[in-house]
Amino acid sequence: MPAFRSEFPLISGLRYLNHAAVAPWPRRASEAIRAFAVENSQLGARDYPDWLLVEQRLRLRLQRLLNAPSSDDIALVKNTSEALSFVAFGLDWQTGDQIIISDEEFPSNRVVWEALKPLGVEVIQVNLQGADPEAALLAACGPRTRLMAISAVQFASGLRLELERLGAGCEARGVLLCIDAIQQLGAQPFDVQASRCAFAMADGHKWLLSPEGLGVFYCRADLREQLKLHEYGWHMLEHAGDYDREDWQPARSARRFECGSPNMLGAMAMEASLSLLEEVGMVQVASLIEERVLHLQQGLQRLPGIRLHSPTEPSRRAGIFTFSLDALSNQALFAKLKEEHVVCAQRGRGVRFSPHFYTDADVIDQTLALLGQMTQG
Template identity: 65%
Template sequence: MSMFHDEFELAPGLRYLNHAAIAPWPRRAREAVARFAQANVQRGASDYTAWLATERRLRDRLMRLINAPSSGDIALVQNTSQALSLVAFGLEWQPGDQVVISDEEFPSNRIVWEALADRGVEVVQASLAGDDPEAALLAACGPRTRLLAVSAVQFGSGLRLDLERLGQGCRARNVLFCVDAIQQIGALPFDVQRYQCDFAMADGHKWMLGPEGLGVFYCRTALRPQLKLHAYGWHMMDHLGDFERRQWRPAPSARRFECGSPNMLGAHALEASLSLLEDIGMPEIARQLTLRIEQLHQGLANIPGIRLHSPASPEKRAGIVTFSVDGVASSAIYQALTAEGTICALRGPGVRFSPHFYTKEHHIEEAVQQVRRLAIR
C-alpha cells in the first residue's frame, strides 16, 4: 500500500477527512488531464479515436466496479441527480402509485420523487432509527408501492444498508429497486447483480476519486426500453456517427441516456482514478478503509462527552463517522477543525469524518486529538 501513498499530494499540514463530499484526485488523474490538455492544445481533436478508446476503458472499468453484466449497461451521466431524474421521469406512473424512501435521504433522492406529486405519486418515508432499518423499509412497501429508492450509505449517519436483503425483498414484492450508490462505490465493493438492482447511480467525485461532472448510471437491460426518454441528440442514436441517416432509433444500450457530446475531459480523469482502484483492488481498499473507520470509532469513543451517530456494528458501517460533543455546538467544532487543517463536513446530526483507504493513520490520530482538545475546553 505504501507505493500508493505517492499517488496523493496533499498540502503539508492538511488532514483530509472529507471523501464523502469531494475527494482529492490521485496524481495519475492530474497527469491524465494534463496530457489530454496538452494534446488538445497541439492537435485539437486529431486524436479523437484515442479519446474514444479511453472512454471505452472507462465504461469497462465501471462495469467491473459495480459488476454490471456488460459495458452496454453503463451510461455516463453528469451526476447522480440526473440519473435519478432519468428514472423518476422515465417511468410511467399511475395516480396512487407510491415510492418508498428513508427519512434520512440526501435531498437528491427525496426531491426527485416529491416532484412527481402532480402525477399523483405519493412518497412514503420509512424511519431508519430502529434496530432493523431494512425491515422498516420493506414493511413500508404496500400494494401501491411501485419503487423503493434508498441510498446505499446514508450521507449523515454513515449507516450502510443491507442491499442484498432489500433487493430480495423488492423482488418478492414486485417492487422496483433503485440505489443511490454514491457513498459506497469506490469505498466498498458494490454488486448490482447480487443486490438485484433495477437502477443504480453514483457521481465519480467522492470515493471514486474523480472529477465533478461525470457519474455512472446502471439500468437493468429489460427496463431500459421502459424508461421514456426526454432528451434526444446525435449521441444516443443506435447508428452512432451516421449523420446522414434519416431513420433513427435510440441505442439499445445504456448509451440511449446520453443525448449529446461526452465529457471527454472528465472521462480521462475518472478513467485514470479508477485504474488506481483496480490496481489496488476493491477488497483491499475496503479492508484499509475499515481499519481507518475503526481507528476513528475507537479514538472518538474514548473522548468524554462524545456522541457517535454512526453505527457501532462494523457490518453497518462504510466510510463515514459522524459525531457531536455534548454541550458544544457542532458548527464550532467544525470551524475549529477546518481552521487547523482537518478537512471535514457539517452534516446531519454533527461533524462528519470520511477518510479513504490511503489516509495516513497519524492524520486520523491527529484529528482525534484535535477533537479531544475541543471537547474538554
C-alpha cells in the same frame, strides 16, 4: 510506505477527512488531465479515436466495479441527480402509485420523487432508526408500491443497508429497487446483480476519486426501453456518427441516456482514478477504510463529551463516521476544525469524518489530538 500513498501528495499539515463530499484526485488522474490539456492545445482533436478508446476502457472499468452483466448497461451521466431524474420521469406512473424512501435521504434522492406529486404519486418515508431498517423498508411496501429508492449508505449517519436483502424482498413484492450508490461505490464492493436492483447511480467525485461532472448510471437491460426518454441528440442514437442517416432510433444500449457530446475531460480522469482502485482491489480498499474508521471510532470513544451518531458495527458502515461534542455546537466544532486545517463536513446531527483507503494514520491521530484539546476546554 505503500506505493499508493505517492498518488496523493496532499499539502503538509492538511488533514483531509472529507471523501464523502469531494475527494482529492490521485496523481495519475491529474497527470491524465494535464496530458489531455497539452494534447488539445497542440493537436486539437486529431487523435479523437484514441480518446474514444479511453472512454471504452472507462465503461469496462465501471462494468466491473458494479458487476454489471455488460458494458451496454452502463451510461455515463453528468451526476447522480440526472440519473435519478431519468428514472423518476421515465417510468409510466399511475395515480396512486407509491415510492418508498427513507427519512435520512440526501435531497437528490428525495426531491426527485416528491416532484412526481402532480402525477398522483405518493412518497412514503420510512424511519431507519430501529434495529432492523430493512424490515421496516420492506414492511412499508404495499400493493400500490412501484419503486423503492434508497441510498446504499446514508450520507449523514453513514448507515449501510443490506442491499441483497432489500433486493430479494423487493423482487418478491414486484417492486423495482433503485439504489443511490454514491456513498458506497469506491468505498465498498458493490454488486448490481447480487442486489437485484433495477437501477443504480453514483457521482465520481467522492469515493471514486474523480472530478465533478461525470457519473455512472446502471439500468437493467430489460428496463431500458421502459424508461421514457426526454433528452435527444446525436450521441444517443443507435447509429451515432452516421450524420446523413434520416431514419433513427435510440441506442439499444444505455448510451440511449447520453444525449450529446461526452465529458471527455472527466472520462480521462475517471478512467485513471478507477485504474488505481482496481490495482488496490475493492476488498482491500474496504478493509483499509474500515481500519481507519475503527481508528477514529476508538479514538473518539476515549474522549469525554463525545457523542457518536454513526453505527459502530462494521457491517453497518462504509467510510462515514459522524459525531458531536457536548461542549460545542456542531457549527462551532466544524469552524474550529477548519481553523486547524481538518477538512470535514457538518452533516446531520454532527460533524462527519470520511477517510479513504490511503488516509495516513498520522492524519487521524493529529485530528484526535486536536479534538482532545477541545474537550479539555
